[in-house]
Amino acid sequence: MNNRQLDVICIGRSSVDLYGEQIGGRLEDTQSFAKYIGGCATNIAVGTSRLGLSSALITRVGDEQMGRFIYETLxxxxxxxxxxVTDPARLxxxxxxGIRDRQTFPHIFYRENCADMAIEAEDISxxxxxxxxxxxVTGTHFSQSGVEAASxxxxxxxxxxxxxxxLDIDYRPVAWGLTAHGDGENRFIESTAITRHIQTFITDCDLIVGTEEEVHIAGGSTDTIQAVRRIRELSxxxxVVKRGPMGCVVFPDKIPEHLDDGIWVKGNEVEVFNTLGAGDGFMSGFLRGWVHDESWETCCEYGNGSGAIVVSRHGCSPAIPSWIExxxxLSNGSPHRKLRNDKRLAHIHRATNRKKDWPEVCAIAFDHRSQFEDLLEGTGKTAAAITEFKNLIASGARDAIGEEESFGVLIDDKYGFDALAKMSDNSCWIARPVELPGSYPLEFEGGDNIASILRDWPESHIVKCLVRYSPNDPADIKDSQNKSLKNLYQACLATNHELLLEVIPTEDNEQTRAETLGAxxxxxxxxxxxxxxxICPPKNQRTWDNVEALIxxxxxxxxGVIILxxxxxxxxxxxDFSVCLASPxxxxxxxxxxxxxEVAEKWFRNEINDAQAQQLISNNYRLLLDTWTELKTA
Structure with a gap:
């Protein structure tokens, strides 16, 4: 078993979850939603991967944008x-x-003839x-004949x-046709027929996990210990009985007289914000220990801890912790009963669950605005020419790249929106500016409400902010800049955007460049x-060492650091490249x-045409890429 390629394969539901962003009101009154991937099997596949297991998923998604969103996120x-499998016939x-209050979490399933319920036995290798x-395997995928055959x-x-x-019992009465569509949050309705059906497949399981209500349906009794005994008669x-804030109880063999006489590990005391997905978080943590043959107590500790973190956050799969987190x-706990208020833990979560790894970025930066406006003077051209030229830069950059996964762009939306939209195809690193050009102290081009601006951005776009900053700035300037920077950072956290800070000295010379570290x-x-x-590239290895030590x-x-x-x-x-490449x-x-x-100056003066400009930019960028690669491999 130890030499197997995968730790866990999950089979079952895969959906797009639209989570209401307004808390404490009716779902009818919700105005905006956050988009995540979801479904029991999908959440567990993501959770076990985050916790260090090699995981896989067997499911189906539609041949449309939401199906691609699920696939790419996985x-x-x-x-x-x-x-x-991409299903061409189903969505x-x-x-x-929604999150109505601490006990009420309304949800509506749109699952009529959906892709993940079309899994067939032929999909299983x-x-x-x-x-x-x-x-x-998950209980929902025994509710219809086709997916049951696959399971x-x-x-x-x-x-x-x-x-x-x-087996994750995963009992959803609505999936079995026992409730109306609007009663999707109902987690338990007695049904002798469903109990009998579940009992036909629990016999072959090695591990059965469920809430008390799920154990009730599997065991055919609302007396939890009696239900556990019935399951034991069959399997x-x-x-494992999940008991919410009370933790969990494991029965590895004989069933004792009382529920609490099993291997009971108490839960973590945290404020419940959202119970949706907590069970999947628990299963992910429990499996982390179980697959590695940890003790039952350790498996429960992992499960309880992971579930506690998830129950304190918005969303299901995105709330599941990383192994580091x-x-x-578990080692340090938290001073906050409201875990979502723990900034240190939130930072670990954000930093250790990033979607993409960018070990290297070789970006072409053409987010300049005022500099291009200056180029218009005396040419008779309008601002539309700036947009036109930025499209030429984007095309030239695309022409220059080969197989480089490090390709990136810095581009604005004021003059570069068309190019920005074309670049936003998930193939490159993208950052876009928010600062008002030339502002000192820092101001934002779209106004003070920076969070509302970032909510209009795709999540994959990195927020780039250039700030002229020196430890020797006057107090009033520094206070204003610090306020703006803190507002920007909070906006990035709220909208889940990464932040790139471009820190340059107030005046550019060797003395002021040395102040960057202090800034x-x-x-x-x-x-x-x-x-x-x-930052401006440090000129010696000692300065790079200091930068690295500071970070x-x-x-x-x-x-990491990108040089300008x-x-x-x-x-x-x-x-500069030769020096910086020695620093990891x-x-x-x-x-x-x-x-x-230089190409822009000639183009704006009509000394070269579009094709020539595009080719020159491509050549220059290609030369820079080749130079970087040669120095890196030297």
Missing amino acids: QDEGVDVSHV SALVIL PEFVASAKCIV RTAMKYAKDAGTKIV DAAI LQDF MQEIYQLGINPEWWK ERHDKYCR GLNVALPELVE ICKGFAVGRSIFL
């Missing part, structure tokens, strides 16, 4: 999607959910099942291969942890005017 989460499942230590086929292949079988599986929580230090002391820094001291999860070009000539850039904290460059300014 990829970003590290889940094996080789057996996620992806959809769930609309015996070789794939045999490659895993365990499979997780039973997977269980048969698992028994043949010696793969362990885990030798270890039985769960270890920190970064002060910004960290404000409680701001940008994912990226963009490690304040935020070891920082993605400042319109210097290529030979000077080469010298330097992840690349974002260079603009060194690539396109």
Whole structure:
């Protein structure tokens, strides 16, 4: 078993969850929604991956935008999607959910003839099942004949291969046709027929997990211990009863007289914000221990801790902790009963669950606005020409890149929106500016309400903010800048955007460049942890070492530093590259005017045409990429 490629394969529901963002009101009154992936099997696949297991998912998604959203998010989460089938005839499942109060979580399932309920036995590969230590089947996928056949086929292949079988009872009365569509939150309705049906497939399981209500339906009794006994009569599986804030109880063999006489591990005391997905978080944590043959107590501790973190947050799969985060929580706890108010834990969650890894960024920066406006003077051209030229830069950059996964752009939406939209195809690193050009103290181009501006941005766009900052700034300037930076950071947290801070000295010379380190230090002391820094390139290794030590001291999860070009000539850039490549904290460059300014001047004066400009930009960018690669491999 230890040499198997996968730890866990989950089989079952996969949907798009639309979570109401307004809390404490009716679902009817909700005005906006956050979009996540969801469904029991999908949440567990994501959760186990975050917790360090190699996980896979067998499901179906629609051949449409929401199906691609599910598929791409699973990829970003590290889940094996080789057996996620795109169904051309059906739409992806959809769930609309809300948080009414601490006990009421209305949700509506849009699952009529949906893709994940079309899984067939032919979708299950015996070789794939045999490659895993365990499979997780879910109760909902025994509610209809087609998906039941697929689940039973997977269980048969698992028994043949010696793969362990885990059952998440996952009882949803609405999925069995027992409630109206508007009563999707109802978690228990007695049904002798469903009890009998469930009891036909629990016999082959090695681990059975459910809430008390789910154990009731599986065991055919609302007396929990009696239901557990009935399950034991039918199955030798270890039985885990989830008890919410009371923790969980495990019955690995004989069933005692009282429920509390099992292996009972109490839960973590946290304020309940949202129970939806907490069970999937629990299962993910429990499996982290179970797959690694940890003690029952340790499995419960992992499950309880993961569930406690999820129950304190908005969303299901996005709330599940990483392994680093769960270890920190179990070791250190939290001073906050409202875990969502724990800024340190929230930062670990945000930093260790990032969607994409960018080990290197080689970006072309053409987010300039005032500089292009200056180029218009005396040409007779209008602002439309700036947009036209930015499209040429984007096309030239695309022409220049080969197989580089490090391709990136810095581009504005004032003049570069058309190019920005074309670039936003999930193929490159994108950052866009928010600062008002030339502002000192810092102002935002769209006004003070920066959070409302960022809510209009795709989540994948990184927020870039250039700030002229020096430890020696006058007190009134510094107070204003600090207020703006803190507001920006809070807006990034609220909208789930990464932040790139471009810190440049008030006046550019060797003396003021040395102040950059002090500026970064002060910004960290404000409680701001940008994912990226963009700075003038330090000229020696000692300064790079100091930058690296500063970042490690304040935020070891920082993605790294990108150097800017400042319109210097290529030979000077080469010298800067040579120094920065020796520092692991330097992840690349974002260079603009060194690539396109001379070309722009000629184009705006009508000395070259579009094709020539595009080719020159492509050549310059390609030369820079090649130079970086050669120095890196030297």
